[in-house]
Amino acid sequence: MRRLVRILLVRILLAIVVVIAAGVAIFLFKPAPLPDVSVAAAKLPTGQALIERGEYLTRAADCAACHTTSGGQPYAGGLAFKLPFGTVYSPNITADKETGIGNWSDAEFVRALHQGIDSQGRNLYPAFSYAAYARMTTEDALAIKAYLFSLPPVHAEAPKNDLSFPFNQRYVLRFWNLLFVPDGPLSQDEKQSAEWNRGAYLVEAMAHCGECHTPRNLLYGLDNGKKFAGAELQGWKAYNISSDKTTGIGSWSDEQLFDYLSKGHADGRGSATGSMGEAVDYSLRHLTPEDIKAIVAYVKTVPPQTSSDKAIVEAEPPATLTTSIAYAPSADSVAQSGLGLKLFQGACASCHGWNGEGLQTPYAALRGSRTVNDPDGTNLIQVILKGAHMTTPLGKQAMPAFANAYSDVEIAALGNYVLAHFGGKQSAITPADVAKARMQ
Ligand code: HEC
Ligand code: HEC
Ligand code: HEC
Structure with a gap:
């Protein structure tokens, strides 16, 4: 009798496992349905007006x-x-x-933007x-397609992705989508102004600021509990842009943020x-002043997030303030400060000056910049290596x-000098840090 019960139990368990496995298999391999885009398409203008709207949104x-x-x-x-597990192109x-998307239907294009699925039904990384684009309206997605399709087609095969098993198994992303991809466009917050809502739409559904500025969790999903708290990507820091x-x-100030973005x-x-x-x-400088103001209005309301980053800006770094723009270091001070100062004098001072104001152009003003105040020197090394x-x-x-x-060795010395002089920071950038940054 006991044995019979046991056999029965095992069978029930097996049946449950089979049903779950079948469910998972159907979920993983059933092609995702195409959205109906006809209602949205009917709301759009046609001809040149549609293409112009699409161009603005694509930007x-x-x-x-x-x-x-x-x-x-x-x-x-x-x-x-370059991702931790391989390279995607x-x-x-x-x-x-x-070689492009010339054969894609409107519905396939909208599904790609909203769900990350290509025309063959495969998931995209x-x-x-x-x-972010999942929050875009279908109308706006269609306008973007109209613009892209109005441009001359370019025949160019992109290189094949280079990913190792199991990361080359695209269906795994179905679970990821379930966890991290929002369903449907961003809804209006009636308690906020029209300007704020426009800013929210531009930031969340279009300019995707969070994709770079919000840290990710272990599954590569955005950790929106730490919205805009800063993150590192491709060897650069996208700084904390919350209201801390x-x-x-x-x-x-609003004006500073407006100027920086536009x-x-x-x-x-x-x-x-x-x-x-x-x-x-590519993008922000082409937007209207009203749209940039809307972005500022929204970004400023994102709650403060304190990050452990030591990149805290020193507004009045002593060494900078005691130097004039055209300061010429004496042979003694070069001998004392060593390699970093010597290199700055030879390669940088002609554009940047010594007092942080920048020669010829305000774009070369270094005082107040987060990058010359970050003891890690992350973006500083990158900008020296790659220019701008x-x-x-x-x-x-x-x-x-x-x-x-x-x-x-030279770039490490230069980095440490710049941080001390323009940010008042003690730093310890090593040649190994620079070697690592070169690989990114
Ligand atoms: C942050 C980088 C990034 C941005 C911004 C971006 N894309 Fe992509 N896109 C990619 C990558 C990488 C892939 C390939 C993913 C893969 O292989 O799974 C891709 C894939 C696609 C595909 C699938 C094409 C195919 O042949 O499978 C389409 C369509 C697409 N993007 C359109 C757009 C449009 C339209 C925009 C702007 C609204 C955009 N992308 C913005 C990085 C980006
Ligand atoms: C593709 C990634 C990416 C996107 C998208 C992006 N940022 Fe950034 N952002 C960065 C990086 C990297 C830096 C550091 C730049 C530097 O060192 O000069 C930065 C710097 C900034 C800064 C300066 C912060 C400081 O303390 O100096 C502000 C403000 C900013 N971003 C706002 C935004 C806003 C608002 C958006 C969306 C409209 C946005 N960013 C979109 C990567 C990005
Ligand atoms: C030909 C002029 C020129 C020279 C030479 C030059 N820079 Fe720059 N630098 C600029 C300009 C212009 C910018 C702003 C570029 C931009 O934002 O696209 C800049 C940006 C920077 C930034 C980022 C500023 C910020 O606000 O984040 C740093 C740091 C920097 N330079 C350091 C250096 C160092 C160190 C050297 C010497 C190895 C150097 N530069 C040489 C013109 C120059």
């Missing part, structure tokens, strides 16, 4: 930043995203029928910021470089790359 969503290589054709893809999203007064941007520089706060420089160059450039209302601004000009 606001910054599709170019990831789908264009430096010097490459716009939207032709091929940019590498952005595909060609021009209307080329063979979240290096593509679809968790010391480690965030709570003490920035022009890439704010007096007393430094200039945007790295992927932020790109976000300004941006189109601004004052014309093209550029700093050359020094990766080939100096050794790891």
